Amino acid sequence: MITTLLNYLANSSAITYIVLALLSTYLIITFWIFFYRNAALTKLISNEKKALESLTSREARFSPLSALNKCSNNSNSKELLYACEINLIKDASQGISWLAIISSTSPFIGLFGTVVGILESFAKFASQSKVAFSVIAPAISEALVATAAGILVAIFAYTFHQIISRKIYELNIYLKAESQILIAKG
Template sequence: MITTILNYLANSGAITYIVLALLSIYLIVTIWIFLYRYFAVTALIRNEVSSLEGLTSREARFSSLSALNKCTNNLASKELLYACEINIIKDASSGISWLAIISSTSPFIGLFGTVIGILESFAKFANQSKVAFSIIAPAISEALVATAAGIFVAIFAYTFHQILSRKIYELNIYLKAQSQILIAKG
């Protein structure tokens, strides 16, 4: 396995190195954004669930850990609550658009690397009058590694984007529920 990878890298051109390096950076950024945002949004949701439970209990108290409470400073006007909801969701969703960008561009970056790899392969065989398929096939299969890498990164970026979008939607529901309760209580 390792010798196959080393042989692939030894026979690759500069464009392939650039494409694989860019896709590696994309993968690292994808994982970092996901982990950072996932844990931050999960903590926000945990605080808002606790606050919502406090508002719906007999005590009817607004949790001091709630982001909505921190934003409104115990002033519960409809407009202020709405503005705070928007601000909290905006902060919670920062970075999420990068996952969408990475998931949509990484297959094209991989495809670019594949096209360049195939062009380089054909350029090697241009001086030969007859080339067997058994000689062309390995060169093309090596070029397809870039497309596979692009798709690999895109799968993770898209999946992480969907997971975080769902978490942010869940946070929004808890914030709206608290706002409705506070508005109803006047």
């Protein structure tokens, strides 16, 4: 496996190196955004869930850990609570657009690398009078590695985008429920 990979890299062109480097960077960014945002959202959701539970319990007090409480400064103003909700959701969704961009562009970057690899293979074959399938097939399969890499990156980016989007939705539900309770209590 390693020998095959080293042979592939040894026979690759500059475009292939650029495509694979860009896709590697995309993959690193994807994982970094996911782990960072997932950890932050998990903590935020946990705090808001506890805050909602304390508001709906017999205590009926607002948790000091709640980001909505910190933002609104214990105010029950509908406008201020709404503005705080929007601000918290905006902060929670920071970086998620990059996951969408990466998931939609990485297959095209991989496809570009494949097309260039196939064109280079055909250019090498142009000088030969007869080329057998046994010569063409390995060259095309090597070119397809870039598409596979692009699809792999897209799978992770899209999956992480969906997970983070769901967590943001869950956070939004908790924030809206807390706001409605606070507004109702006046």
